Amino acid sequence: MTQLENELQALKVELISMWNLVESQLKKSRNALVNFDRDLAREVVLKERRVNAFELKLDRDCEDIFALYCPVAIDLRFLLAVLKINTNLERIGDYAEGISKYIIETESNFNQSVLHASNMVTMFDDAIKILADTRLAFENENTTLARSIFKRDEALDIINTNAMRNVSECIREDISVLSDSLYVLSIIRKLERVGDQSKNIAEEIIFYIEAKVLKHDEQVQSKK
Amino acid sequence: MQAQSNVKFRIGKSTGFQALTVGLAFACVVPLIFILIYIIQAGITKINWHFITNLPKPVGEAGGGVANALLGSMIIIGCASVIAIPFGILCGIYLSENKTSKLAYWSRLCVDILQGVPSIVIGIVAYFWLVKPLGGFSALSGSAALAIMMLPIIIRSTEETLLMLPDSLREAAYALGMPFHRVILKVIIPCGISGILSGVMLSVARIAGETAPLLFTAFGNPYLSGNVLKPMQSLPLLIFNYATSPYNDWHDLAWGASCILLIFVLLLNIFTKLITRKWKVQL
Amino acid sequence: MESTIVKSIDYNAYFGDNHVVKNVNIEITRNTVTAVMGPSGCGKTTFLRGINRMHELIPGATAKGKIMLNGEDVMEMHPIFVRLKIGMVFQRPNPFPNLSIYDNVIAGYKLNGIKLPKAEKDKIVELSLSRVALWNEVKDSLTKKGSFLSGGQQQRLCIARAVAMEPEVLLFDEPTSALDPISTSTVEELFHELKKNYTLIIVTHNMQQAARVSDKTAFFYVGELVEFDDTKQMFTNPTDIRTQNYITGRFS
Known part of the structure; x- marks a missing residue:
C-alpha cells in the first residue's frame, strides 16, 4: 500500500468515527427527548465540542494530504467528498445540540398529544436510521444504498409537511400547547434538515465513487 | 517540372x-x-617444423631455419613489454585521474610527441644512451628502444579507456569509504581491463615488426642466444638482412620469416578483438 | 526517542572562489527522512556531498565550518571513516559493472579488503537486499552481473550496497531522477521502510517527492538555507516568502 493509500485509509477511519459520534449525539438527543432527560441533553451539548474538534482535525488532514500528495482521480474525489461530508456531519451535530438545548430550556416535558400528532419520534428514528445507512454506504462504497437515501429523505419531508397541519390542529383544540408546539415544529424542521444533509452526503458518496454529479438534478434523483 | x-x-x-x-x-x-x-x-x-627449430645454414646448403630470430624476437618483445606495460598503465591512470593538473597537461603533450617520433630516431637515441655507454650491442638496449615506442600507445589507450568510465563509478567506490589505491586496483582497472589489454596487444603488434631501432641496438646474431646483454637476432632484422642479400636461399628464408611475422601480428590483432569482446564490462 | 544525529554549524563550501553553500545551520533528527529541495545550483547537492566529505574529491573544492555526527566533527575525522558511517546513493544507478549482484551488495567489505566468513556474507546480502525489497526479485540470480537489472532494480541494489555497510545516515542525491515513474514510487516506498533503521537525507528537484516522502524539508536558495521545518508545515504554510514562491511555482 502506498503512503497516500495509508493516509486516505486513516482519513476514512477518522471520518467514520466522527460519524459514529454524530450518530450517538443524535440518538442521545432522541432519548433525552423521549424520556425528558435533561442530564443526557446537557451531555450532548458538552460533547458538541468534540464534534467541532473532529471537524477541524479532518479539515487539517485533508489540507495536508492535498499539499503533500497532490491526489488525482478517485483519490481527489474522495478528498473533496470527505471535506463536504465533514461539513455536513458537523451541521448534523449542531442540530443534535440545538434539539438538546430546547429540552434543557423547556420547563416540563413536551405535551404528549402534540408529540403524537407531529409523529416526531418516528421521524427522529427515521432520521437516525438514514444517517446510519448513509454511513454504511460510505463505509462499504455502496452506491445503491446511497441512492436509496434520496427516497427516504422525501418520506421525512412528507412527515414535515403533515406535522405542520397536525400540530396547528392541536393548537386550535388547545391553545395552551402553543409554546410546546413551536418547540416541536422547530425540532421537526431540524430533523428535516438532517435528512437534507444526509441526502447531500449521499450525493457526495456517489460523486466520489462514480464520478457523477447528482446535485440539483431532481429528475435523476426522483427516478432512482 | x-x-x-x-x-x-x-x-x-x-x-x-x-x-x-x-x-x-x-x-x-x-x-x-x-x-x-x-x-x-x-x-x-x-614454413615447417624444421624451419622453425633450426639455425640458418651458410649459403649453398639446403634447409636452415630461423630459430634464432624467432627466439630473439620473443625475448626482445618480452623484455620491452615488461619495461613498458607497468609504466604505460600507471602513467595512463595518472593522466585519466588528474585531467586538469599541469603535470598531466605536459606529460600528455610529451606522449603525443613521442608517438610521432620516427622509430629510427629512437634507435639512434638508444644507441647513444645505452649501446655506447654499455660498450656493445645488446638485446636489452633493443628492448629499451622498443619499450619507448610502446609507451605512447599504452598510455593513450589506457587513458582513453579510463576516461570513458563514468565518474559515478569512482564516486560509488569512494562513497563506500575505499582508499585511492583500492579504487584504482579494484574498480577502475577491472572495469577498464579490456581497453587496457587491447592497448597493450596493439602496442606489441606495432613493435613486433620494427626494424629500425634494432639495427643500432640488438644488431643481429647468426647463432642461438638467450643472453640479453649480448647481440641477438630478431625476425624483422633477419628479413631485412636476408632480403637485401644476393642469395636465393636467403630470399626464401626471408619470405618464410615474413610469413611468420605476419601471422603473429594477425593473430595478435584477432586475439585483441576477442579479448575486448569477451572481457568488455557492460556499463 | 528524538535525538539529533547530524548537525551542521556554520557550514560553508566553495568551488575555488565560488561560494556555493553559505553558513548552513541545520539539525537532523535520527530515524527521519529529511528532504533538501531548491532550484538548480542552489548548493543543495554540494551540501549533501559535504556531509560525507565527498565534496572535497572535486579539484578546487573546499569547505569550512563543522558537521557533527553524533557530536563528533566529521571535518576532523578521516574521510574514509566518515564514508563508512554515512552511506551515499547517487543520481544514476551505479552498480559496479564488473561484479555480480551478490558481490555488489558486499562491495563495501570485499573491495575494502575486509574478510568475512561466507555465512556472515550471505546473511548481510540477504538482509540488505530484503531491506530494499529486492531479495525476492534477485535471490535466484545473485551471481549475475548487476548491470542485468532494470534501472529501478539497479538503484535499489545501490541502496542495498550502502545499507550493507550498516551506516547511520544515508544520503540520496536525486535518487529517482533517472528512473521511470513506477520505479520511482517503489524507491519512495522504500524510504518509509528505511527510516526505521537509518536516518535519510534526500536531495530532490522534485517538490512533490519531497512532500510525499519526507518528515522534514529544507529549502535552499542561492547557497542559503532559507527554511527548515516539518514538511506538512512547509507545504501548507511556509514562513518565508521565497519558499512560498518556490513551492507554488511563482519563481522568476
Whole structure:
C-alpha cells in the first residue's frame, strides 16, 4: 500500500468515527427527548465540542494530504467528498445540540398529544436510521444504498409537511400547547434538515465513487 | 517540372556519393588482401617444423631455419613489454585521474610527441644512451628502444579507456569509504581491463615488426642466444638482412620469416578483438 | 526517542572562489527522512556531498565550518571513516559493472579488503537486499552481473550496497531522477521502510517527492538555507516568502 493509500485509509477511519459520534449525539438527543432527560441533553451539548474538534482535525488532514500528495482521480474525489461530508456531519451535530438545548430550556416535558400528532419520534428514528445507512454506504462504497437515501429523505419531508397541519390542529383544540408546539415544529424542521444533509452526503458518496454529479438534478434523483 | 528534375538530380548526386564511399572503403581493403595473399603464397611453403627449430645454414646448403630470430624476437618483445606495460598503465591512470593538473597537461603533450617520433630516431637515441655507454650491442638496449615506442600507445589507450568510465563509478567506490589505491586496483582497472589489454596487444603488434631501432641496438646474431646483454637476432632484422642479400636461399628464408611475422601480428590483432569482446564490462 | 544525529554549524563550501553553500545551520533528527529541495545550483547537492566529505574529491573544492555526527566533527575525522558511517546513493544507478549482484551488495567489505566468513556474507546480502525489497526479485540470480537489472532494480541494489555497510545516515542525491515513474514510487516506498533503521537525507528537484516522502524539508536558495521545518508545515504554510514562491511555482 502506498503512503497516500495509508493516509486516505486513516482519513476514512477518522471520518467514520466522527460519524459514529454524530450518530450517538443524535440518538442521545432522541432519548433525552423521549424520556425528558435533561442530564443526557446537557451531555450532548458538552460533547458538541468534540464534534467541532473532529471537524477541524479532518479539515487539517485533508489540507495536508492535498499539499503533500497532490491526489488525482478517485483519490481527489474522495478528498473533496470527505471535506463536504465533514461539513455536513458537523451541521448534523449542531442540530443534535440545538434539539438538546430546547429540552434543557423547556420547563416540563413536551405535551404528549402534540408529540403524537407531529409523529416526531418516528421521524427522529427515521432520521437516525438514514444517517446510519448513509454511513454504511460510505463505509462499504455502496452506491445503491446511497441512492436509496434520496427516497427516504422525501418520506421525512412528507412527515414535515403533515406535522405542520397536525400540530396547528392541536393548537386550535388547545391553545395552551402553543409554546410546546413551536418547540416541536422547530425540532421537526431540524430533523428535516438532517435528512437534507444526509441526502447531500449521499450525493457526495456517489460523486466520489462514480464520478457523477447528482446535485440539483431532481429528475435523476426522483427516478432512482 | 523544374522542381522535380532538380530533385532527381539531387537523388543522383546522393547515390553517386554513396557509391564513391563504398568504392573507396573497398579500395582500402584491396591492397591488404593482395599483400596477405602474396606473402602467404610465397612464405607458407617454406614454413615447417624444421624451419622453425633450426639455425640458418651458410649459403649453398639446403634447409636452415630461423630459430634464432624467432627466439630473439620473443625475448626482445618480452623484455620491452615488461619495461613498458607497468609504466604505460600507471602513467595512463595518472593522466585519466588528474585531467586538469599541469603535470598531466605536459606529460600528455610529451606522449603525443613521442608517438610521432620516427622509430629510427629512437634507435639512434638508444644507441647513444645505452649501446655506447654499455660498450656493445645488446638485446636489452633493443628492448629499451622498443619499450619507448610502446609507451605512447599504452598510455593513450589506457587513458582513453579510463576516461570513458563514468565518474559515478569512482564516486560509488569512494562513497563506500575505499582508499585511492583500492579504487584504482579494484574498480577502475577491472572495469577498464579490456581497453587496457587491447592497448597493450596493439602496442606489441606495432613493435613486433620494427626494424629500425634494432639495427643500432640488438644488431643481429647468426647463432642461438638467450643472453640479453649480448647481440641477438630478431625476425624483422633477419628479413631485412636476408632480403637485401644476393642469395636465393636467403630470399626464401626471408619470405618464410615474413610469413611468420605476419601471422603473429594477425593473430595478435584477432586475439585483441576477442579479448575486448569477451572481457568488455557492460556499463 | 528524538535525538539529533547530524548537525551542521556554520557550514560553508566553495568551488575555488565560488561560494556555493553559505553558513548552513541545520539539525537532523535520527530515524527521519529529511528532504533538501531548491532550484538548480542552489548548493543543495554540494551540501549533501559535504556531509560525507565527498565534496572535497572535486579539484578546487573546499569547505569550512563543522558537521557533527553524533557530536563528533566529521571535518576532523578521516574521510574514509566518515564514508563508512554515512552511506551515499547517487543520481544514476551505479552498480559496479564488473561484479555480480551478490558481490555488489558486499562491495563495501570485499573491495575494502575486509574478510568475512561466507555465512556472515550471505546473511548481510540477504538482509540488505530484503531491506530494499529486492531479495525476492534477485535471490535466484545473485551471481549475475548487476548491470542485468532494470534501472529501478539497479538503484535499489545501490541502496542495498550502502545499507550493507550498516551506516547511520544515508544520503540520496536525486535518487529517482533517472528512473521511470513506477520505479520511482517503489524507491519512495522504500524510504518509509528505511527510516526505521537509518536516518535519510534526500536531495530532490522534485517538490512533490519531497512532500510525499519526507518528515522534514529544507529549502535552499542561492547557497542559503532559507527554511527548515516539518514538511506538512512547509507545504501548507511556509514562513518565508521565497519558499512560498518556490513551492507554488511563482519563481522568476
